[in-house]
Amino acid sequence: MSPQDPWVQVSEVLRLIRTGEAQTRPEIADATRLGRNVVTLRIQAAQELGLVRPSGDQRSRGGRAAEVWELSGCAGTIAVGMVAENHLRVALADLRLQVIEDRRIPWDRLGEQEATCERIAEEMDALLAVHPTPQLWGVGLGVLAPVDFDSGRNADPVTAATASPRWPRGFDFRAWFVQRMQVPVWVDSVSNLMALGASVEADAPDDLIAVRMEQGVGSGIVSRGALHRGADWIAGEINHVTVKEDPERICLCGRAGCLDSFAGSWAIELDASKAISQGRVTSLSKISPRPLTADDVVAAAESGDIVSVEIVLRAAEAVGKALATVVTWFNPRRVVIFSYTHLTLPTNREV
Structure with a gap:
């Protein structure tokens, strides 16, 4: 047109x-x-x-x-879903983006793409059954992987070694949900969607970076009011930036010194487990037999546990160093930090 x-x-x-x-x-x-x-x-x-x-x-x-x-929000509704490390979020919103209902579903089967998508769709169906009018106009989905926005498939990561075994490359999220829900579908990475959300706040600047800290560290970039996805859809994937050459810090990608190897929640948990196995005095040793989590480490740090404080500050320093470099070359007006699990306050201080 x-x-x-x-x-x-x-x-x-x-x-x-x-x-x-x-x-x-x-x-x-x-x-x-x-x-x-x-x-x-x-x-x-x-x-x-x-x-x-x-x-x-x-x-x-x-x-x-x-x-x-x-x-006017009353003409239609939008169903949205988000894949997180250990849960799913599904919500229904009106056209003014006012949330009608929001649900959090525990989920540990991320390796099964179709099962994950079906669980999200089932929850969307349940929300629509409770709120049948107005009609559904579209679906939005956020996933823990870079996304080829044109095709709706998850894209190649920064390096082949960093491809998540839970989200094999090329899965067609858009086609799956279009067939299942029979409405237009938009798919993007969770990091990009967080950046987009931050950019529509009333006082949001045209240039900002949104940082997501969860199992790994990712970011979304908004430049001149629009998302910057990059030539290969991986803009903002800072988790494999080298922050310190340390042979003891082996990342999941196989390289040493990546940001994720310091600040990913898996790295936080690994550091805590090593401290316990080395016999260091820490309240974390009382948590077993259940698995130790990054939340446990942060809670212990807030209670003054010395080992936990060291781990959290080391991770926050790594994020701060990486973001200092990013801020220098991108020159954003604002850095927004999202963290479901850990590091928000100490990272803010380091940045």
Whole structure:
């Protein structure tokens, strides 16, 4: 469709209203360079579809006050799913991105792609059964792997050795969910989606980095207001950046000194287990027989356990060094840190 196509113009009007860049007829006319009458027709078309509505406010730029328009959330719903290390998150949201219901499902079968996708789809079905109207318009999915955004398949990682055995390369998430849910589907990495979420906050700058710390460390990059995915879809994969040449720090990729080998939750847990096996005095030794987790290490550090404090600060220092380099070459206005498990506060200090 050409820029003169009425529906292209309606789409642009919706984008301006949704982002808050322009919400009155005069503002939209200035932003799109469309005539006032054309803007009125495009807003009317969007209103007839239930996509926009008057907010009840008016805004003046010195003359007659103009009506302010806002996105209407009641025309449809979006189902979203996210794959995490030991659980799944599934939610239903309206078109204004207001969450209707959010569910967390324990899950330890990440190696089984179809079973994982089916479990997410089943939970989406359950949410839609509870909230049957309005109808489902689309599905969004976040996975723990780089994603070829054009095809909806998970992409090659930074190095072949870092390919997750749980998510073999080339699995077609988009095709699977399109067939299962019968709606349009968007798939991206969790890191990119976190960056995208941070970028739509009211005070978000155009240039930011969102860092995700979980089993591994990843990041998403927003440049000039848009996600930067890179030529091969792996932009932001900082987990295999070398932070220190240390032959004792062997990463899952087989190399020494990667960021993940210091700050991934698996590395935190390995350091704690080594300290216990070496006979160091630590409250962590009382946790067995259940498996030790990074959460346990952070909780012990917060309680003053010396061994745990050393482990957490070493990991935070590694993340801080890596991000200092990233900040130097990218020059973001903001760094946002997401952590489900560990390191948020000490890492903030190190950065």
